[in-house]
Amino acid sequence: MRFDLPLYLSAPATVLGERLQTAAEAVAEGLISEYNAERYRYSGLSVSELPPVELAERSAARTLAAAGVAGEQLGRVLHAWTFHQGHEFWCPAHYLADRLGAFKALPVGVQQMCNGGMSAIDQAARDMIVDPKIDSALVTTADCYPPPGFDRWGGDLGIAYGDGATSVLLTRAPQGPSVRLLATASVAASELEAMHRGDAPFTPAPLSGLKTLQPRLAKKEFMTGRPSVDFGETAHSAVTTVVSRSLEDAGLRGDDPRLRAAALPRLAGHVLTGSYQPAFAEVCAAPVVELGGATGHLGAGDPMANLTDLLAAGTLGPGDLVVLLSAGAGFTWTSAVVEVAR
Incomplete structure (x- = not known):
């Protein structure tokens, strides 16, 4: 889809886990074989002790500050994730909207697995095209893969999982570091x-x-x-x-x-x-x-x-x-x- 209407991805931010678990540590602990560690080429994985939505809140705060936008100005808050967000029967997108003061925004959860962030950007852009009243839309992602619920190093094939959150603001003009x-x-x-x-x-x-x-x-x-x-x-x-x-x-x-x-x-x-x-x-x-x-x-x-x-x-x-x-x-x-x- 071509976006003729000017739309920008403004003030992207990332918040990683509090520490790095190195590949050498993972091999020593038997979490991944030395052979796979060499093939995978990860020097380490980001690891957090915090709930993923808290990382998302921190990332979103960075984005809003860099863009000079208040939560009350947001028309949409879209949150994407792949794994457990801290509660089973619950909407993390609404949690983030509340924490950010985005009380005028429509919160939306996006469950498209690892393509969720890009799907959320695509959806937010389409919403802004059809509704000119939306001046800005916040997109966040957050995932953490701690044991015993997930085997981050050896549980999958050809991929190892780090903890972190991301955010970006869709705007009609560039605000902060931006791309159209x-x-x-x-x-x-x-x-x-x-x-x-x-x-x-x-x-x-x-x-x-x-x-x-x-x-x-x-x-x-x-x-x-x-x-x-x-x-x-x-x-x-x-x-x-x-x-x-x-x-x-x-x-x-x-x-x-x-x-x-x-x-x-x-x-x-x-x-x-x-x-x-x-x-x-x-x-x-x-x-x-x-x-x-x-x-x-x-x-x-x-x-x-x-x-x-x-x-x-x-x-x-x-x-x-x-x-x-x-x-x-x-x-x-x-x-x-x-x-x-x-």
Whole structure:
């Protein structure tokens, strides 16, 4: 979708956990094999003792302060997550709206797994297009993966999970460090939903805290039961499709010299170099910047954390173009093309 109406991603922020659990520590504690630690190429994972929504509140406060916007000015508060937010029967988006004083905003929870942050941005942008009364919309993400509920280092395949929150403000003019949202494109492969369900029966109640969640087991069951499904081929096609479409909708060619950077999901190093980067390079010449080595995968927050880091690095200038790629279980892939504000 092309956004002809000026919309900006303003004042992105990231709040990580209070400490870094290094890969060396994880190997020594038997949390991950030395072989996988070398392949994954994470120097460490962000770890927090705080509830994820508290990290989200802190990140949102940074964004609002940097943009010079008060909570009461917000028209939307969208919060995305993948894992337990602290309570079972509860809406974290409304909690954040209350804590931020966003009493005029409509809070919305976005459950799109690791593509949730990008889905929330896309939804907020569409809301602002159809409702001119919305001057700004806040998007937050937050996830924490503590034991015993989650095995952050070894529970999944090709990915390890860090704790953190992100936030960004959608505005009609740049406020603070900003990029203009030019276009987004998404594609889904719903035939892959069982990769995170496996063969386990449906349960009548959440099992959070009662057993350690290990997504790799469901993935292995899926691959054993459906040997004809080629996830690598599907992911390759999805990446090339969404990146090509977003560039086309933005009126750009993949070799445009203004494309100065691309940021991919914070997956394991061997997954990026063996799958995502080759697919991306087929359709876009923007140099890929790997940004998750010292954090791990931040659940729904990778795209906004990547945008935060890219703007903070000081290597981009006004008019430079960036591609942000996101992916989440289900599966859904989204690409966004943004331009650094002038």
